[in-house]
Amino acid sequence: MRNINLVIVGGGPAGLAAAKAAYDAGERDILILEREAELGGILNQCIHNGFGLHTFKEELTGPEYAARYITEVINRNICYKLNATVIDVSNSKVVTYVSAEDGLVQLQAKAIILACGCRERPRGAINIAGMRGAGVFSAGTAQKLVNIDGYLPGKEVVILGSGDIGLIMARRMTFEGAHVSAVVELMPYSSGLNRNIVQCLNDFDIPLYFSHTVVDIKGKDRVEGVVIAQVDEKLQPIKSTERLIPCDTLLLSVGLLPENELAKNAEVQLSNTTGGAVVDENLMTNVDGVFECGNVLHVHDLVDFVSAESENAGKCAVDYINGIAPCRDKTVISCTNGVRYCVPTVLNRDEHYAPQSFKMRVANVFKKVELAVLADGVKIYGRKRPVVAPGEMENITLTAEQMQTLKQAKTVEITLIKGEVK
Amino acid sequence: MSREMICINCPMGCRLTVDDTDKSNIKVQGNTCPRGVTYAVNEITSPKRMVTGSVKVDGGTIPMVSVKTREAIPKGLIFDSLELLKTVTLKAPVHIGDVVVADIGGCGVDFIATKNVEAV
Ligand SMILES: Cc1cc2nc3c(=O)[nH]c(=O)nc-3n(C[C@H](O)[C@H](O)[C@H](O)COP(=O)(O)OP(=O)(O)OC[C@H]3O[C@@H](n4cnc5c(N)ncnc54)[C@H](O)[C@@H]3O)c2cc1C
Ligand code: SF4
Numbered sequence: 001m002r003n004i005n006l007v008i009v010g011g012g013p014a015g016l017a018a019a020k021a022a023y024d025a026g027e028r029d030i031l032i033l034e035r036e037a038e039l040g041g042i043l044n045q046c047i048h049n050g051f052g053l054h055t056f057k058e059e060l061t062g063p064e065y066a067a068r069y070i071t072e073v074i075n076r077n078i079c080y081k082l083n084a085t086v087i088d089v090s091n092s093k094v095v096t097y098v099s100a101e102d103g104l105v106q107l108q109a110k111a112i113i114l115a116c117g118c119r120e121r122p123r124g125a126i127n128i129a130g131m132r133g134a135g136v137f138s139a140g141t142a143q144k145l146v147n148i149d150g151y152l153p154g155k156e157v158v159i160l161g162s163g164d165i166g167l168i169m170a171r172r173m174t175f176e177g178a179h180v181s182a183v184v185e186l187m188p189y190s191s192g193l194n195r196n197i198v199q200c201l202n203d204f205d206i207p208l209y210f211s212h213t214v215v216d217i218k219g220k221d222r223v224e225g226v227v228i229a230q231v232d233e234k235l236q237p238i239k240s241t242e243r244l245i246p247c248d249t250l251l252l253s254v255g256l257l258p259e260n261e262l263a264k265n266a267e268v269q270l271s272n273t274t275g276g277a278v279v280d281e282n283l284m285t286n287v288d289g290v291f292e293c294g295n296v297l298h299v300h301d302l303v304d305f306v307s308a309e310s311e312n313a314g315k316c317a318v319d320y321i322n323g324i325a326p327c328r329d330k331t332v333i334s335c336t337n338g339v340r341y342c343v344p345t346v347l348n349r350d351e352h353y354a355p356q357s358f359k360m361r362v363a364n365v366f367k368k369v370e371l372a373v374l375a376d377g378v379k380i381y382g383r384k385r386p387v388v389a390p391g392e393m394e395n396i397t398l399t400a401e402q403m404q405t406l407k408q409a410k411t412v413e414i415t416l417i418k419g420e421v422k
Numbered sequence: 423m424s425r426e427m428i429c430i431n432c433p434m435g436c437r438l439t440v441d442d443t444d445k446s447n448i449k450v451q452g453n454t455c456p457r458g459v460t461y462a463v464n465e466i467t468s469p470k471r472m473v474t475g476s477v478k479v480d481g482g483t484i485p486m487v488s489v490k491t492r493e494a495i496p497k498g499l500i501f502d503s504l505e506l507l508k509t510v511t512l513k514a515p516v517h518i519g520d521v522v523v524a525d526i527g528g529c530g531v532d533f534i535a536t537k538n539v540e541a542v
Contacts, residue, residue, distance in 0.1 A: 038484075047488035047536065048474045061474055063488050063537035067518055147476050150486045175475060175504050194428050194435040199471060202428075203497070386454075392433055
């Protein structure tokens with residue numbers, strides 16, 4: 001079995017940024033394994049603009065953003081393998097991959113970074129009655145068909161879910177000549193950006209129905225229509241509000257799930273709220289030397305944050321390879337009063353005090369709140385926010401001194417103060 | 423005439439009521455900060471949008487290449503610009519920044535490629 005210092009699973013923005021940072025931290029024995037035929041991950045199909053404002057101070061499209069990081073990796077001569085699918089990662093850090101070129105290969109790694117992104121929640125996960133014929137696609141699959149393969153999956157379209165992917169696809173399908181008759185959203189608010197609601201729906205007079213869902217799909221071999229209904233406060237469909245919208249295509253944009261099959265094989269502990277691993281501030285999981293970053297860890301809406309997080313993972317993986325011993329004593333960060341989750345999930349009670357960023361999401365829309373960090377119940381950081389929403393990841397950075405206080409505390413809590421639900 | 427719009431400049435997403443009866447004195451209500459007024463006035467007087475899409479490529483490693491307008495173009499030109507894209511087939515290699523359609527509808531903005539496609 002070949003030995004390798006650092007194996008990175010996934011060549012999307014997370015894997016690329018981790019590789020670049022690991023190289024810059026002095027590591028030369030790196031291998032990126034990517035199952036697709038090119039590097040760049042999901043960005044290759046995200047041809048719209050809106051990427052990179054934080055990192056490059058300009059608005060790039062997905063492929064342009066990916067190209068910048070691909071160039072960084074190629075300029076450093078970092079090794080990568082395409083069409084190579086990782087099928088197993090073991091607790092003892094043996095990575096197994098298959099590729100047409102190499103067959104089945106096992107590698108013994110010193111450290112592994114899981115950067116395998118997320119997948120879309122499939123239809124099975126949301127439970128709609130009705131036919132199983134053609135014409136039901138996940139929004140991401142439709143995006144790939146239109147943008148990469150140049151194939152329009154339908155002409156009369158209804159979209160379920162108003163997250164950014166659903167909104168972007170409403171515009172994209174309209175651009176390609178399809179007619180989008182409705183976007184249907186279960187919640188009373190959209191998790192998508194206002195900008196996308198305005199520029200992807202309002203610009204083309206596409207109606208957005210809040211507090212509605214699809215209850216039935218009509219048609220035999222191909223979708224002929226969907227039945228939508230309003231839902232009550234408990235999100236249950238109200239029978240008397242049912243109505244049929246004729247269409248030949250239903251796109252599902254009902255959320256993303258971190259892709260953690262490999263992590264499970266490696267006995268990595270997963271979080272119930274994020275679906276990703278439980279990690280410390282070094283992005284290391286409970287398995288020594290196994291790290292996670294990017295969408296496999298928690299779903300990000302901005303790729304810039306994926307890159308920053310992943311660079312940190314790359315750097316920390318090199319520290320681990322170079323023999324910095326993992327800390328065993330950890331504090332679990334508790335999220336309360338409307339804060340749904342925070343990454344990192346745990347803090348090492350060590351004496352390494354450096355500025356640290358925390359990323360979190362809230363569970364509901366709250367106005368005029370203060371996002372606060374408490375050490376042993378005492379506020380050490382607070383940030384006033386006019387509005388926070390589940391669709392926007394919050395990002396705070398603590399100073400080295402604040403980190404010292406946190407790491408020495410018995411309890412660490414992230415909370416919302418004076419929250420009033422909209 | 424009075425109309426409703428959402429300011430997209432920040433997550434507040436203020437709902438603006440805009441009265442543009444007098445085009446030289448557009449009245450905006452509902453904004454929390456001055457940026458909302460600037461946004462509404464631009465949306466009324468010269469709305470612009472970035473347009474992205476993809477076009478066919480012959481002889482490349484992949485069948486389509488993604489493109490964008492170099493800058494935002496007048497909103498009224500969106501569908502004309504998309505028609506122009508349908509008439510284009512590029513030849514590989516294509517590089518990021520290559521001009522795909524020059525001077526869209528006389529507005530002075532080009533469509534440029536946003537992805538590298540090597541020749542096979
Ligand atoms: C449809 C869509 C629209 C978006 N729009 C925006 C936007 O407008 N602005 C913005 O900033 N962000 C946007 N994002 C978010 C951003 O694109 C993601 O946050 C980012 O791509 C995540 O990077 P990643 O590397 O973690 O995952 P990915 O890009 O998904 O990359 C993961 C890679 O791992 C590979 N892989 C997975 N499993 C294996 C395996 N077993 N073996 C080998 N390889 C494997 C995959 O093939 C893939 O290439 C969007 C995301 C989506 C899905
Ligand atoms: S008016 Fe000001 S506060 Fe309101 S959405 Fe626009 S920029 Fe934000």
